[in-house]
Amino acid sequence: MVKIYSLMLLKMNKATNKPIVLCNHIDTGSSWSTWMFSNAIADMAKFLSKLLCEKTQPGCRQQVEKDELVAYVHKRDDGLTCVLVTDKDYPYRVAFDIVRKTMTDFGDYTQKEGTYSKANTENFYSAYNNTLKQTVDLYQDPTKGDNILKVKKELDETKEVLHQTLEKLLDRGESLDELVQKSEELESSTIEFYKRTKDTKCCIIL
Numbered sequence: 001m002v003k004i005y006s007l008m009l010l011k012m013n014k015a016t017n018k019p020i021v022l023c024n025h026i027d028t029g030s031s032w033s034t035w036m037f038s039n040a041i042a043d044m045a046k047f048l049s050k051l052l053c054e055k056t057q058p059g060c061r062q063q064v065e066k067d068e069l070v071a072y073v074h075k076r077d078d079g080l081t082c083v084l085v086t087d088k089d090y091p092y093r094v095a096f097d098i099v100r101k102t103m104t105d106f107g108d109y110t111q112k113e114g115t116y117s118k119a120n121t122e123n124f125y126s127a128y129n130n131t132l133k134q135t136v137d138l139y140q141d142p143t144k145g146d147n148i149l150k151v152k153k154e155l156d157e158t159k160e161v162l163h164q165t166l167e168k169l170l171d172r173g174e175s176l177d178e179l180v181q182k183s184e185e186l187e188s189s190t191i192e193f194y195k196r197t198k199d200t201k202c203c204i205i206l
Contacts, residue, residue: 002086002087002089002090002140002141002142003027003086003087003089003090003140004027004084004085004086004090004098004136004139004140005026005027005045005069005085005086005087006024006025006026006027006045006049006083006084006085006136007024007025007082007083007084007085007098007102007132007135007136008021008022008023008024008025008045008046008049008082008083008132009021009022009023009024009080009081009082009102009103009106009125009128009132010022010049010050010053010080010081010082010083011053011078011079011080011081011119012053012054012079013120014120015120018050018054019049019050019053019054019081020050020120020121020122020124021046021049021050021122021123022119022123022124022125022128023106023123023124023125023126023127023128023129023131023132024045024046024049024123024129024132025129025130025132025133025135025136026042026045026046027136027140028042045085048066048071048085049071049083049085052064052071052073052081052083053073053075053081053083056073056075056081057075058075058076058077058078058079059075059076059077060073060074060075061073061074061075061096061099063092063096065088068087068088069085069086069087069088070085070086070087070088070090070092070095071083071084071085072084072085072086072092072095072096072098072099073099074096074099074100074103076103080103080106080107080116082099082102082103082106084098084099084102090142091142091145093145094139094142094145097145098135098139098145101135102132102135105131106125106128109125109128109131110125
């Protein structure tokens with residue numbers, strides 16, 4: 001199966017030195033099972049994206065794997081970060097070009113708005129969520145990304161991407177289980193959902 005799960009734009013809050021989600025779209029699917037857990041899926045997607053934003057160095061692009069999922073991350077020097085989460089079968093070149101295009105388009109949008117420096121709260125750019133949804137809906141079929149690739153000159157940029165697992169990205173002594181358990185942002189029901197999907201090796205978002 002080829003699937004995009006989420007697309008988010010984040011930045012580091014200078015006051016707290018913690019990542020915040022500026023805007024996002026999370027495709028929780030249309031089936032009854034995923035609809036039932038849509039809030040938990042959204043919470044975990046945001047938690048993981050914030051973790052990747054925090055652990056990625058400015059100016060770095062990386063491809064991070066966790067079981068059946070792959071996250072494509074690009075963090076600009078000013079802290080703006082795009083995180084695209086897909087299944088492992090999604091073409092990585094198309095994925096990184098979606099990230100590149102999203103960053104470019106959002107940069108143009110914020111420059112026009114002139115409010116990026118003031119964006120220090122969650123969902124500051126929630127009005128941009130629908131644009132991200134349109135991007136996710138369009139590129140659920142990765143062949144639609146062919147046009148992006150045709151006009152992309154620096155395809156070899158992907159050679160500069162750091163490939164690693166989520167476990168290697170974490171600091172020594174850290175584990176995802178412990179970070180989830182200690183998180184102050186996750187509801188108890190979301191933590192229970194995480195444990196359940198982990199035990200059953202389900203990859204709705206994990």
